[in-house]
Amino acid sequence: MDSFNEFIDALSGAVFFKVPVAGAQIELIVLYLALPMLFFTLWLGFPNITQVGRAIRILRTQPDKGEAQGDVSQWAALSTALSGTIGLGNIAGVAVALTMGGPGAILWMFIIGWFAMTVKMAEVTLGLKYRVFDAQGHVHGGPMYVLKAVGAARGWPRIGMMLGGAYAFFALFGAIPMVQVNQSFAQVKVVTGLTNGWAYGVFLAGAVALVTLGGAAWLGEVAKRLTPLKVAVYLAGVLAILILHLDAIPGALALIWDGAWSGQAATGGAVGAFVAGMRRAVFASEAGVGSAVMAHSLARARHPVSEGLVALLEPLLGTMIVCALGGLALVVAGTWNSGLEGIAITSAAFAQVSPWFPWLLAIVVFLFAYSTLVAWGFYGLQAWGYLFGHGPRAQWTYKILYIVALPPAAAIDLGRVVGIVDSSFFLMAIPNVIALYLCAGELRRDVRAYLADKENPAG
Numbered sequence: 001m002d003s004f005n006e007f008i009d010a011l012s013g014a015v016f017f018k019v020p021v022a023g024a025q026i027e028l029i030v031l032y033l034a035l036p037m038l039f040f041t042l043w044l045g046f047p048n049i050t051q052v053g054r055a056i057r058i059l060r061t062q063p064d065k066g067e068a069q070g071d072v073s074q075w076a077a078l079s080t081a082l083s084g085t086i087g088l089g090n091i092a093g094v095a096v097a098l099t100m101g102g103p104g105a106i107l108w109m110f111i112i113g114w115f116a117m118t119v120k121m122a123e124v125t126l127g128l129k130y131r132v133f134d135a136q137g138h139v140h141g142g143p144m145y146v147l148k149a150v151g152a153a154r155g156w157p158r159i160g161m162m163l164g165g166a167y168a169f170f171a172l173f174g175a176i177p178m179v180q181v182n183q184s185f186a187q188v189k190v191v192t193g194l195t196n197g198w199a200y201g202v203f204l205a206g207a208v209a210l211v212t213l214g215g216a217a218w219l220g221e222v223a224k225r226l227t228p229l230k231v232a233v234y235l236a237g238v239l240a241i242l243i244l245h246l247d248a249i250p251g252a253l254a255l256i257w258d259g260a261w262s263g264q265a266a267t268g269g270a271v272g273a274f275v276a277g278m279r280r281a282v283f284a285s286e287a288g289v290g291s292a293v294m295a296h297s298l299a300r301a302r303h304p305v306s307e308g309l310v311a312l313l314e315p316l317l318g319t320m321i322v323c324a325l326g327g328l329a330l331v332v333a334g335t336w337n338s339g340l341e342g343i344a345i346t347s348a349a350f351a352q353v354s355p356w357f358p359w360l361l362a363i364v365v366f367l368f369a370y371s372t373l374v375a376w377g378f379y380g381l382q383a384w385g386y387l388f389g390h391g392p393r394a395q396w397t398y399k400i401l402y403i404v405a406l407p408p409a410a411a412i413d414l415g416r417v418v419g420i421v422d423s424s425f426f427l428m429a430i431p432n433v434i435a436l437y438l439c440a441g442e443l444r445r446d447v448r449a450y451l452a453d454k455e456n457p458a459g
Helices: 002-015 028-043 052-060 074-085 092-101 104-129 143-153 157-174 178-192 197-212 216-244 246-261 269-285 291-296 304-311 313-333 343-351 357-388 392-405 416-427 429-438 440-452
Strands: 018-021 024-027
Touching: 002 416, 018 028, 024 028, 024 269, 028 104, 028 269, 028 429, 028 440, 052 074, 052 304, 052 313, 074 216, 074 291, 074 304, 074 313, 074 357, 092 104, 092 269, 092 313, 092 343, 104 143, 104 246, 104 269, 104 291, 104 304, 104 313, 104 429, 104 440, 143 157, 143 357, 143 429, 157 357, 157 416, 157 429, 178 197, 178 343, 178 357, 197 357, 197 392, 216 246, 216 313, 216 343, 216 357, 246 269, 246 313, 269 313, 291 304, 291 357, 304 313, 304 440, 313 343, 343 357, 357 392, 416 429, 429 440
Parallel strands: none
Antiparallel strands: 018 024
16 A cells, blocks of 8 residues: 555656746646647637637537437537536635635636637547547547547557557546545535435435436436536525625725736735636646547537537636636635635635525535536546447446445545546646647648638538
C-alpha cells in the first residue's frame, strides 16, 4: 500500500506539475489546455461570437429520427454532455476560485469560458467526422477514434492506435467521478443527519444503474429532462440570493472588475485572480479533455460542423452563465471570505435566504452528482468498448464494474484515490489536444465550407 500511495503521489505531482507564471504557480496541464482555446478562437475566426445564433437555430431545426445518422437528437446529445460538464465543480469550483483568487477570479472564469467555446466546437466537429457505426447501426465516437483515423490517414497507423488507446485507458480511470458521490453525501449528511455512507452510496449506485443499464437512448431521454431541471433549481436559489442582496450587486460587480485587474495581496493580486479563474474555468468546461465528444458523437446531425456548433453552447451555459451567476451570488452574500471552504461557502450563502435553502442545495447537489455519474458512466463505456469491443459481454462487464465502484466513495476518505482519478482525467487531454493540432487545417476548411454553403443556413 505504501508503494501504491507513493506511485499515486508521483503521478499527481507529474500531472499537476507547476510552473511560475508572472510570479504565481500554475499547473502546466492548465496552460496546456488554455493555449488551444486562444489558438482555435483565432484560427476559426471567432465562432464564439459569430455563430452562437446559428447554434441555437440548429437546435430548433434539428433533424428527426431517420433524417440523419445517429442514436439521439442533437438536443439530447447536448443535454448528455452538459450532464457530465455541469456538475459539482460548477458549485464548489466557483467557491474554490473565489477563495484562491478573490472576486476577480469570476471575471477571468467568464473570459476563459468564452475561449473554451471554440475548443468544444473543434473537438466535437472532429468527433462527428470520424465516428464509426457498428453492424447494428449504433454509433461509437470519441477522441480515440479521431486519433486512430487521423494516424492512419497520415501513414502513422500504429502511432494513431497507441494514442487512441492511451486516451481510452486514461478515460477508464478519469470516468469514475467518485468525488461526486463523496461530495453529494457530504451535503446530504449536513441537512439530513444521515451518517451511513454505504447506504447512500448503494442508493445512488442503484439510481445510476437504472439509466446506465438502459443504454444510450435511456441516457439521452434522462439527460434532456434532468439537465434543464437541475440547472433551473440551482439558478432559482442563486437568483433568490441576488434578490435578497439586490442593493449589493453594483458593489459586487465593481469588486469583481477591480479584482480582475488589481486584486488583493492575500489572493495573489491580479495574477492570482487570473490563475484561479483560468484554472477553474478550464476544469469546469472540460474543453480540451475530449469527454463531451463521446456524447455528441451520438447525435443525429446533418454535418459534423453542425454538431460542433451545438457543442459551442456548452461552456456558454455551464461556465459563462451558471458559474458567473453563482460566483456573483457568493460575492454579494459575503460568504466567500468567511473562512469556510468548498461547498460549505455555497451552503452558507443559501442559508441566508431561508433555513431550508440548504435543503434546496442538497437536492441540487444530488441532481448534479447523479447526472454527472450517469454521463461519465457512458463515457467510460465508450472507452472500454474501444479497448475490449462493444459486444454485450464486454458492455455488461464494464457497467457492473462501474456501478460496484460507486458505493465505497461515500463511505471512505478518497485521499489518493481522488489523486489517481483526477490525474487520469487530465491525462486524457494530452492525446486529445494533439489530435486538435494535427487536424487544425482540415478543421478550418470544413468550417469555412459549411458556413459558406447556402443549403445550411441553420444546420
